[in-house]
Amino acid sequence: MSRAKRLNHILRTLQNESPEVEACALISEDSLVIASALPQHMDEMRVAGICATLLNLGTRASVELQRGGVQQVLVRGDEGYVVMMTAARGTMLISLTSKNAKLGLVFLDMHTTIEELKQVL
Numbered sequence: 001m002s003r004a005k006r007l008n009h010i011l012r013t014l015q016n017e018s019p020e021v022e023a024c025a026l027i028s029e030d031s032l033v034i035a036s037a038l039p040q041h042m043d044e045m046r047v048a049g050i051c052a053t054l055l056n057l058g059t060r061a062s063v064e065l066q067r068g069g070v071q072q073v074l075v076r077g078d079e080g081y082v083v084m085m086t087a088a089r090g091t092m093l094i095s096l097t098s099k100n101a102k103l104g105l106v107f108l109d110m111h112t113t114i115e116e117l118k119q120v121l
Helices: 003-017 044-064 103-120
Strands: 021-028 033-037 072-077 080-086 091-097
Touching: 003 021, 003 033, 003 103, 021 044, 021 103, 033 044, 044 072, 044 080, 044 091, 080 103, 091 103
Parallel strands: none
Antiparallel strands: 021 033, 021 091, 072 080, 080 091
16 A cells, blocks of 8 residues: 555544544645545635644744644634644644544544554555
């Protein structure tokens, strides 16, 4: 199985085993989509650009406020959450969740997924 297929398989597993995760993607820090499990109506490049911008703002805020390197960015909206976590080698894992998501479980599942992604990356 190719590396791209393995990465996509890992993301689909996160989406299938964590019912609160509605969509997810692995994005590079420079806004490039590496792998995704996003709905067809979502533009991958737009999602990547928005999330890279949020990560950059989160990083700047963390550094300026002397909180160290950014580990995650969390956005809460009326319909759910956008959770971004630093993964490996200049990448971030993004999950879009339902509004009633148990964030502790989402974080746990994302950490497990990141460990799997690191083995492929």
